[in-house]
Amino acid sequence: MLDYLKKSFARKKARRQFQEYSHTVSKFILKEEGEIAFANWNNPLVTPKVISQEEVNFFKKFIPKGALCIDIGTNIGDTTVPMALAAGKTGTTIGFDPNPHVYKILEENVKLNRDKTNIAPFPYAITKDEGEFYYHSSEASFGNGGISNEIVSDQGAFQLPQKITGINLEKFLEKNYRALLPKLSFIKVDVEGADKEVIGSIGNLLTKYKPVLVAECFTRATSEERAELYNIVADLDYTLYYFSDFDENAEIIKLEGPKDMNRWKTFNFYAIANAE
Template sequence: MFEYFKRRSARRKARRHFQEYPHVIDTFELADEGKISFANWENPLIKPKVITQEEVNFFKKFITKGSFCIDIGTNIGDTTVPMALAAGKEGTTLGFDPNPHVYKILEINVSLNKDKTNIIPLPYAITKEDGEFSYASSEASFGNGGISNEVVEDHGSFKLANKIQGIRLQDYLKRNHATLLPKLSFIKVDVEGADMEVIISISDLISKYHPALVAECFPKTTLKERAELFRTVSDLGYELYYFSDFLDNAEIVKIENPKDMTKWRHFNFYAVPVKE
């Protein structure tokens, strides 16, 4: 009982008062990849990450060894690392997150498992146009947050002292990673309600290289916005599927039409090119 109240008090403090939190390195033994290390952030509001073979196998359905994949909204790297394990050391995984408090933990995770992964961390938001943006969170610990968009105008009263840098991803990739683009196999988007904005901003990239996509349907999205998200992805020549978790045995349901986007309040979906 004492531990319960102690944890509750720590969570309350993290929501209201900023402080720096350390990290701890945890180790996991996977059947295929062997020993994997992961830096968990000891922020009381962040559930510790467990790396499993089932999660890596989920990403292997879409990411081939040696391919190029992109994680937009990495947080501390909880999906970035399994994605990078699927791509392997011979592949390349870019991880984007502008939040400096999670980014410092992401950088630690990038430094681990170098014999099995190749991750490039980048401290940018993906936006319609290059520029500087205000970043806010509902939590003083900045475990999550975002910039204003059509879905969420205000992410909370806790704001970063300095503005964050937003970049047009298509332009950035053409300048810095043009040789990798033909190997693009997978893009994950999780940006606190701005997923459709990001997908629209990279639509030319998607149309040309046809990577598999994973995105989030944010709980605050309206019925109209959910329908628009469905049409935006579908019009790019993709089929959408709800999945219950990032596990290879997750429940999967095909999203047949815009109305199906209302079946779940908050969910992730993956999208794959329609087979001709």
């Protein structure tokens, strides 16, 4: 009971009062990759990450060894690392997150498993137009958040004291990774409800290189917003699929139309470019 009360108090404090949290390195033994290390954030609102072979194998379905893959909204790297394990040391996994409090943990994860991964982190948001933006969170610990052009209360009561930088992904890749673009096989987007805006901004990349796309249908998205998200992806000549988890054995259901986006309160989907 005492332990429960301590944890409950710590969670309440993390929601209301900012403080820095350290990290703890956890170790996992995978059948194919061997020992994997992961830096878990000691934020009491964050469930410790467990890396499994089944999760890595999920990404292997879409990411071949040596591929280029991109994680937009990395947080601490909970999907970035499994993606990078799928791509391998010869591949390149680029991760973006503008939140400095999760980014510092991401940087720790970049240092780990360097014999098996090649991760390049960047502290940016992905936006259509480049610029400086406000960053808000519903938690004082900044475990999540969203960006805006002005101070708005509906994205969270807590705001970073400094603005964050938004960049156009297509311009960034053309400038810094042009030679690798033909190897682009996978893009994951998880940006707290702004998925359709980000996907809209990378439409040219999806049309030209046809990577598999993973995105989230956000809890608070309206029926109209869900339909818009579906149509943005489908209009790029992609077919969408619900999946129950990042696991090779996950339940998969084809999304036949915009109405299917209302079958679950919040969920992830992947989208595959239709054959020409």
